[in-house]
Amino acid sequence: MIPPSEQISKNTIQDEKGVGTVDRVDRADRVNMGSRKILVFLPTYNEKGNLDRLGEQILSMGPEYSLLIVDDQSPDGTGEIADQLAKEHPGRVEVIHRAPPRGRGLAGRDGLRRASETDCDIIVEMDADFSHRPEDIPKLIEAIHDADVVLGSRYRPGGGTEGFGPRRRLNSRVAGLLSRLALGLRYSDPTSGFRAFRREALASLPWDRFLSDGPSIVGETLYALRKRGYRIAEVPIIFVERRVGESKISPKLILKWIFNLIRIRLNRHCL
Numbered sequence: 001m002i003p004p005s006e007q008i009s010k011n012t013i014q015d016e017k018g019v020g021t022v023d024r025v026d027r028a029d030r031v032n033m034g035s036r037k038i039l040v041f042l043p044t045y046n047e048k049g050n051l052d053r054l055g056e057q058i059l060s061m062g063p064e065y066s067l068l069i070v071d072d073q074s075p076d077g078t079g080e081i082a083d084q085l086a087k088e089h090p091g092r093v094e095v096i097h098r099a100p101p102r103g104r105g106l107a108g109r110d111g112l113r114r115a116s117e118t119d120c121d122i123i124v125e126m127d128a129d130f131s132h133r134p135e136d137i138p139k140l141i142e143a144i145h146d147a148d149v150v151l152g153s154r155y156r157p158g159g160g161t162e163g164f165g166p167r168r169r170l171n172s173r174v175a176g177l178l179s180r181l182a183l184g185l186r187y188s189d190p191t192s193g194f195r196a197f198r199r200e201a202l203a204s205l206p207w208d209r210f211l212s213d214g215p216s217i218v219g220e221t222l223y224a225l226r227k228r229g230y231r232i233a234e235v236p237i238i239f240v241e242r243r244v245g246e247s248k249i250s251p252k253l254i255l256k257w258i259f260n261l262i263r264i265r266l267n268r269h270c271l
Helices: 051-059 078-088 106-115 133-145 164-183 199-203 217-227 251-266
Strands: 008-015 018-025 037-045 063-071 093-097 120-126 147-154 160-162 195-198 232-236 238-240
Touching: 037 051, 037 078, 037 106, 037 133, 037 147, 051 063, 051 078, 051 133, 063 078, 063 106, 093 106, 093 199, 106 199, 106 217, 106 251, 120 199, 133 147, 133 195, 133 232, 147 217, 164 217, 164 251, 195 199, 217 232, 217 251
Parallel strands: 037 063, 037 120, 063 093, 147 232, 160 238
Antiparallel strands: 008 018, 008 232, 120 195, 147 195
């Protein structure tokens, strides 16, 4: 939240209405961008072919980076790979092996809550299948200099997708439209799971009152942050369709996601 007594200046950045001005707060407790601690949260399920390479690439970006891997009972050995990463990088990798029931929303809630309890400054959430490119992480980190939450958007100028067919592209656009209609999330890419947060923003959320057990956790988190007045910006990123492993999206999951959006809106007073 932005206390009204703080000094406000203006800075040009892409906000929820497009390229324009976003209030920037010149705070004494503002994150020192030269000494920040960055925690990258990776929710995983059956990412055996991706996790080791992705984890090593992120950790090689600098000593300020660490990983939180939340494995959702992967039967393919992803959890064992996560444990090996933790052994090879002591103090820089934390692994949580979730107990049943399984669900992307439950893993997201557990991971973001745990991340908010650490001593990091910035939390980056991304998929573990290389659809979110590690080289785009610095864009999110730079933009959070002037925001509390930053979304990586496929639909801002300069952003885009690789490997999307017409049906995949249509599904993505419809999902964004439904999120805007149901939750009032006026962003170009409200379903993006590639995001950066100031730790204190996530620490303010009532995780025990969240409803999502599936992908709707993305919209529910954003909705709760927006209700609290946090500054939300977007930066363009390139989304790459996964090359290793299988997508977890199914018609049943999509229907449940739509149902959960309605539940979140009806539950808005609890968030």
